[in-house]
Amino acid sequence: MHELSVCYALIRQVQDIAREHRAVAVTSVKVQIGPLSGVEADLLRQAFPLASAGSVAETAQLVIERLPIRVHCESCGAETAAEVNKLICGACGDWHTRLLSGDEMLLASVELESNAEPGIRNAE
Amino acid sequence: MCDTCGCNITPGNEHLARRKNPQGQDAITVLKSLLSANDREAAHNREHFDRHGVLALNLMSSPGSGKTLLLEATIEALKNEFRIAVIEGDLETENDAARIRAKGVPAIQITTGSACHLDAHMVHDALHHLNLENVDILFIENVGNLVCPASFDLGQHRNITLLSVTEGDDKPAKYPVMFRAADLVLLTKTDLLPVLDDFDPARAETCLRNLANPAPALRLSAKKKDGLAAWFDWLRHERAAQRDRVRTGQILRPAVQPDGAHLHAETGHSHGRLSSGQHYRFRGA
Numbered sequence: 001m002h003e004l005s006v007c008y009a010l011i012r013q014v015q016d017i018a019r020e021h022r023a024v025a026v027t028s029v030k031v032q033i034g035p036l037s038g039v040e041a042d043l044l045r046q047a048f049p050l051a052s053a054g055s056v057a058e059t060a061q062l063v064i065e066r067l068p069i070r071v072h073c074e075s076c077g078a079e080t081a082a083e084v085n086k087l088i089c090g091a092c093g094d095w096h097t098r099l100l101s102g103d104e105m106l107l108a109s110v111e112l113e114s115n116a117e118p119g120i121r122n123a124e
Numbered sequence: 125m126c127d128t129c130g131c132n133i134t135p136g137n138e139h140l141a142r143r144k145n146p147q148g149q150d151a152i153t154v155l156k157s158l159l160s161a162n163d164r165e166a167a168h169n170r171e172h173f174d175r176h177g178v179l180a181l182n183l184m185s186s187p188g189s190g191k192t193l194l195l196e197a198t199i200e201a202l203k204n205e206f207r208i209a210v211i212e213g214d215l216e217t218e219n220d221a222a223r224i225r226a227k228g229v230p231a232i233q234i235t236t237g238s239a240c241h242l243d244a245h246m247v248h249d250a251l252h253h254l255n256l257e258n259v260d261i262l263f264i265e266n267v268g269n270l271v272c273p274a275s276f277d278l279g280q281h282r283n284i285t286l287l288s289v290t291e292g293d294d295k296p297a298k299y300p301v302m303f304r305a306a307d308l309v310l311l312t313k314t315d316l317l318p319v320l321d322d323f324d325p326a327r328a329e330t331c332l333r334n335l336a337n338p339a340p341a342l343r344l345s346a347k348k349k350d351g352l353a354a355w356f357d358w359l360r361h362e363r364a365a366q367r368d369r370v371r372t373g374q375i376l377r378p379a380v381q382p383d384g385a386h387l388h389a390e391t392g393h394s395h396g397r398l399s400s401g402q403h404y405r406f407r408g409a
Contacts, residue, residue: 002241002272010158017152027149031158038275038301039158071336085297087304087336097336103380105158105275112150 006039006105007047011055013107018056023112026057030108034067035084037105041066060110069102162276165244169251169279174375176256179366180264182278182378184302185286186295187268190312190346192220194286194355195263197346199227202356206260206363211250213242213267220265230254241272244279261363270299282307282362283378289313289323296331304335305380308342308358315345339379 010031018026033041041064048062071082073089074097080090082102088095157163173180183191192212199208210231212220221233232250234242247264256262264280266273285306287295290313296303303309309332311325329341342358344351369376 002275005239005241005243006158006275009161012161013154013156013158017154021150021152023150036301036304038271085300085331086334087300088334095333095336096338099336107154107156107158109151109153109155112152114150 003039003043004047004051007044007051010107011051011057014057014060014110015055017110018112021112021114023056023114025113026060026110027113028061028063028109028111029057030063030065030110032065032067032104032106032108034102034104035069036099036103039105065108067101067104070100071097072100073097159276162244165248166277166279169244169248170281170375170377172251172256173262173279173281174370176259177367177370178256178259178262179282179363180262180278180280181362182264182266182273182280182283183286184266184270184273184283184306185268185288186270186291189268189286189288189291191265191268191286192223194310194312194344194346195224195265196227197349197352198263198356198359199224199229201352202359203227203229206359207258209254209259209262211242211247211254211262211264213246213265215239215267236267240267240269241276242266242278243276247278261359270295270302274299274302274305277377280378281366281376283380284308284310286310286312287328289317289320289325291323293323293325293328294331296328296335300335303332304337305378306332306337306339307379309339310355311341311343313345313347314343315348315350337380 010029014026014029031044033039033044045062045064052058052060069082069084069087070079071087071089072079073092073094075094076089076092078089078091079100082088082090082097087097087099089097170180185191195210202208208229210221210224210229212224212231212233214220214233214235215238216235218233218235221231224231232253234246234250236242236246242264264278283305285303285308287309289311292298311328317323325343332339332341340358342351342354344355346352366376
């Protein structure tokens with residue numbers, strides 16, 4: 001159950017961003033999880049209220065976007081969908097593939113409530 | 125994800141990075157690994173290793189697959205050839221570190237309490253108890269667990285995953301995240317194969333290739349000292365390659381790491397910080 005560790009790390013990142021932008025509250029936290037990240041979306045969802053309790057993100061909505069597995073075949077060049085334990089090329093069946101998407105474990109975006117001027121700002 | 129610039133924009137999330145904001149609230153696009161604090165610390169550990177020319181290897185497997193026995197056999201055979209040190213991760217007890225010390229090499233025990241994996245901060249703190257000047261190869265024996273350790277970069281150069289023949293030969297298909305991360309797979313306890321005829325090494329290897337993983341799969345028995353020569357040769361080769369990399373200023377990460385390892389390099393020093401609100405203890409020697 002390392003999702004709790006991951007969730008604490010997520011909350012710390014969100015807190016840093018909220019502080020940096022002088023936010024009074026975080027309304028939404030969007031993460032992207034691929035099936036090969038090693039993080040279970042449902043467990044992350046269960047851990048979120050525990051990890052966010054008492055923080056600026058306490059009332060935030062956690063939005064989890066599940067990303068698909070896509071591989072690029074090094075042999076035939078096809079780009080196909082794949083399964084978590086079958087990362088072979090969907091076109092020619094070769095196992096020499098490169099993962100294009102599916103191992104993500106990302107904080108995608110946060111929505112903040114602040115007293116400052118609204119607008120789009122990049123955190124980095 | 126991106127090998128060119130290190131960014132995390134993939135075909136799956138591209139639309140999000142370019143997303144426009146609804147009215148009223150600040151929408152901050154971040155696209156940063158959830159474990160970026162761990163990954164920063166891991167990069168820092170890797171710098172420590174590289175500065176001292178140390179080859180750091182992360183050993184992962186289920187409990188009881190023979191990690192410690194393999195280390196004992198390896199130290200016995202190679203301790204005059206390489207200066208070896210070990211970081212031991214367990215939930216409780218100092219038993220494994222004691223076994224390693226009995227072979228005459230330094231071992232630091234990390235007891236994680238109930239935490240199911242080592243993370244970069246724990247390893248960093250353990251490094252304070254170890255003089256890397258006197259180390260050629262550092263083995264980090266992770267907590268016995270085929271799930272959680274795969275997600276946490278420790279700063280190692282290579283991941284080694286053990287699969288004992290007393291387990292199912294379809295383990296790589298059942299634990300794809302772990303076996304996808306392996307740079308080397310060791311099929312252990314092969315002396316038991318004659319009595320465990322339902323374990324087919326070829327089937328285990330097929331499951332590994334289905335994960336698009338080209339890692340070598342070596343068969344050995346640490347107890348009977350069978351098949352160890354190929355494992356020792358792998359170590360010699362990796363040690364020599366690490367020395368060459370240090371000489372030319374290159375940095376090696378395991379072939380597959382979760383997204384965080386691909387992020388833009390950020391370094392920072394954070395001595396003594398506990399990770400993830402967990403508590404853990406050290407016993408050095």
